[in-house]
Amino acid sequence: MPTITCSPATRAPAPAALSFDERLALAALAVDARINTEPLDLADVIRGPVNTPVAPAPQPYRTPIAALFHRAHIRLLNGGWCASRLRDEQGARCLIGAIRAEAGSRSEADDACVLLLDIIRDEFDPSAETIASWNGRQRDGHMPARILGHAANRADARGI
Template sequence: MNTRTETGFTPIDPALYAKAFQLLDPAPEPTAPADPAAPSPVSVILAAAPPVHRPGPVEKTLTDALAFLDTHGWAKLRLIHPEGARCSIGALRAAAGTRDAAYRDAGNLLLDEARRQHGNQWEAIPVWNDSHTGAQVRGVWEAAIQRAHHQNI
């Protein structure tokens, strides 16, 4: 049986490798012995990290629509203004992309909030949008987003 032991590799200098690893990962400086009563650094980091909020689909749709209004502008009396501004329902459609459950629920929540703030006579978002100022419309959007956030939807 012929077993070849010659690998053809260049021999290494162990001292060179030791120096390279020392440069990459220097030895930590000596510290005082840890207080057993003190929390570990990992538990301090975990305790200090706030919980991450992941918006639900309704909150995300409403937030994206309001961001669209902030970016492109708000319009009255038309769905889409020639310069790109939109009314509330136009912004909602742009943010949702499709008329799925999140779109419908976001629209219902927005209309419900409009009725809470401006009376129950509003039958649809476009009519309410066209009957109010930009500040009033924005206030309803912000309140609807807060409701969606608190309801975690």
């Protein structure tokens, strides 16, 4: 039987190793080839009037004291916070000033302040004697605004 001899297979030369920058450039070219680079026409995307004023959000609370705390919270955020007086020259208000400004009556403001002092004592500062004294110890309006938001949640949970 004749022997068959095979010539060794011819191998392709091994490719030269690519540097990181070369691989990155190739990857960028591959991505560019897949992306449609036509400019985006915003007229195709925007479908409504752009400069229409945003309607105010509906009141999130159904109970009167919770709604009062929420309005006072918004007043403090938008109008500013102050200490040692109900209202300063720029229109900023303390906690009690914001509550009184938003309350429908003095008795509603008083009821809200009684609850607020209880919340301050229960959750933030057991030694607080009054809302005004606690408000006066704050460095800025962050905590007073936060406590009004928290009080709105608590009042709503209690149904008041």
